[in-house]
Amino acid sequence: xxxxYSRKHEVAYYECDxxxxxxxxxxxxIVIKTSEDQSDSLGxxxxxxxNFGLTWVITNYSxxxxxxxxxxxxxNVTTQAMEYNKYFCYRNxxxxxxxxxxxxxxxxxxxxxxxxxxxxxxxxxxIIAPFESEKIxxxxxxxxxxxxxxxxxxxxRVRFYDIDSNQHVNNAMYFNWMIDVLGREFLTTHVxxxxxxxxxxxVEYGHEIESHFEQIPVENGVKTRHEIRMQDQIYCxxxxxxxxx
Amino acid sequence: xxxxYSRKHEVAYYECDxxxxxxxxxxxxIVIKTSEDQSDSLGxxxxxxxNFGLTWVITNYSxxxxxxxxxxxxxNVTTQAMEYNKYFCYRNxxxxxxxxxxxxxxxxxxxxxxxxxxxxxxxxxxIIAPFESEKIxxxxxxxxxxxxxxxxxxxxRVRFYDIDSNQHVNNAMYFNWMIDVLGREFLTTHVxxxxxxxxxxxVEYGHEIESHFEQIPVENGVKTRHEIRMQDQIYCxxxxxxxxx
Numbered sequence: 358x359x360x361x362y363s364r365k366h367e368v369a370y371y372e373c374d375x376x377x378x379x380x381x382x383x384x385x386x387i388v389i390k391t392s393e394d395q396s397d398s399l400g401x402x403x404x405x406x407x408n409f410g411l412t413w414v415i416t417n418y419s420x421x422x423x424x425x426x427x428x429x430x431x432x433n434v435t436t437q438a439m440e441y442n443k444y445f446c447y448r449n450x451x452x453x454x455x456x457x458x459x460x461x462x463x464x465x466x467x468x469x470x471x472x473x474x475x476x477x478x479x480x481x482x483x484i485i486a487p488f489e490s491e492k493i494x495x496x497x498x499x500x501x502x503x504x505x506x507x508x509x510x511x512x513x514r515v516r517f518y519d520i521d522s523n524q525h526v527n528n529a530m531y532f533n534w535m536i537d538v539l540g541r542e543f544l545t546t547h548v549x550x551x552x553x554x555x556x557x558x559x560v561e562y563g564h565e566i567e568s569h570f571e572q573i574p575v576e577n578g579v580k581t582r583h584e585i586r587m588q589d590q591i592y593c594x595x596x597x598x599x600x601x602x
Numbered sequence: 603x604x605x606x607y608s609r610k611h612e613v614a615y616y617e618c619d620x621x622x623x624x625x626x627x628x629x630x631x632i633v634i635k636t637s638e639d640q641s642d643s644l645g646x647x648x649x650x651x652x653n654f655g656l657t658w659v660i661t662n663y664s665x666x667x668x669x670x671x672x673x674x675x676x677x678n679v680t681t682q683a684m685e686y687n688k689y690f691c692y693r694n695x696x697x698x699x700x701x702x703x704x705x706x707x708x709x710x711x712x713x714x715x716x717x718x719x720x721x722x723x724x725x726x727x728x729i730i731a732p733f734e735s736e737k738i739x740x741x742x743x744x745x746x747x748x749x750x751x752x753x754x755x756x757x758x759r760v761r762f763y764d765i766d767s768n769q770h771v772n773n774a775m776y777f778n779w780m781i782d783v784l785g786r787e788f789l790t791t792h793v794x795x796x797x798x799x800x801x802x803x804x805v806e807y808g809h810e811i812e813s814h815f816e817q818i819p820v821e822n823g824v825k826t827r828h829e830i831r832m833q834d835q836i837y838c839x840x841x842x843x844x845x846x847x
Binding site for chain 1: 614615616618619620621622625627631632634635638673761762763765766767768769772774778781782784785786789807808
């Protein structure tokens with residue numbers, strides 16, 4: 358059974374939007390912090406991994422949202438590196454409220470990448486061993502992400518603060534561009550229930566990206582399809598299910 | 603002697619830029635959180651103040667930076683509502699490292715504003731009493747902010763996530779626009795030593811603002827002058843002193 362690791366977090370006003378609930382970038386910030394803390398506690402810090410010429414990269418998230426964390430609330434963030442095969446590591450995250458109710462569950466896919474040539478590396482046993490993840494043969498199929506058929510877009514320039522202390526554009530930043538295009542009217546009348554997202558290519562500082570989106574009415578809500586594109590290449594794609602408030 | 607209030611904070615990777623040090627928005631986020639926590643502990647939460655039809659607004663910051671907080675470091679954030687006169691409240695903040703060395707000192711000016719008509723209100727004794735600030739007659743002169751003489755500018759659109767759970771564009775967000783224009787080359791070869799900033803008018807969701815700036819060489823570094831403008835009106839102005847790394 359893979360090791361679990363938890364930490365408490367008080368949801369600050371600056372992590373929330375006008376709905377009084379946590380933004381996607383803030384939620385992903387605290388969950389990834391928890392996996393970094395677990396890695397540090399097991400002697401597998403990013404500095405240790407750098408010794409192998411490698412770095413962790415996240416390729417997929419799949420989120421189920423029962424309720425978004427609220428401003429002022431103390432939440433418990435838990436992570437567990439469940440399974441791995443030759444190339445992919447499957448890590449789960451949970452955010453619970455103080456009473457132990459599950460608020461958010463996130464499945465993620467991590468890969469190890471060569472620091473210099475940015476190519477995927479096979480999973481290194483010495484790096485992964487302390488997490489006690491189960492070794493599996495199977496490559497787990499990720500949820501299908503529907504393409505945009507007829508959408509709109511807004512351009513965004515990748516800013517200095519979009520690059521974090523890990524030297525790359527933080528995955529969480531893609532949500533800034535994907536969420537913003539939906540507009541205040543939509544974002545204050547709908548709540549997200551699930552998200553599937555795949556990161557295909559890395560955007561870089563100074564890039565001018567296009568955030569494309571399309572809204573599809575569905576029973577009880579709306580599905581939004583998203584693509585971050587640049588010069589007709591897709592860098593990131595996502596589908597989000599929303600319920601009416 | 604006005605009451606002091608402190609809280610510890612662990613500097614997370616997502617609060618830092620590629621220099622491995624805290625961004626301005628993240629620093630202001632944690633200091634303002636500390637003053638909110640003090641207010642809550644004294645029964646003077648923003649909900650309490652809303653009962654008077656009022657809200658706090660920050661008009662000025664003046665920062666002295668010995669060293670920016672680093673990723674992974676535990677810092678101690680302290681605040682003290684020092685003095686007030688008929689209209690202005692003077693609140694200080696300090697960020698110390700674990701050994702007690704001062705990293706950052708921030709002087710700030712707060713005013714109470716009518717929630718509906720957005721006009722300044724005189725300081726209400728019932729709101730301010732528990733902080734035990736000294737009542738003074740004098741209006742404290744704020745540091746002079748030099749205007750831009752010949753600058754450059756980049757446009758920025760105010761995004762959904764720039765409005766925080768307090769329903770307004772967070773003051774800290776102005777730093778996103780002011781810092782970004784300086785560019786990665788400048789921002790990785792200079793460190794900020796002091797900042798003076800004045801918030802003149804509130805920008806709103808959807809506004810397209812212009813972030814104007816000018817660089818002036820000075821002994822041992824560079825002074826940058828900043829103005830956030832829209833349609834020839836100034837919304838925010840600042841000067842920052844930088845040293846070469």
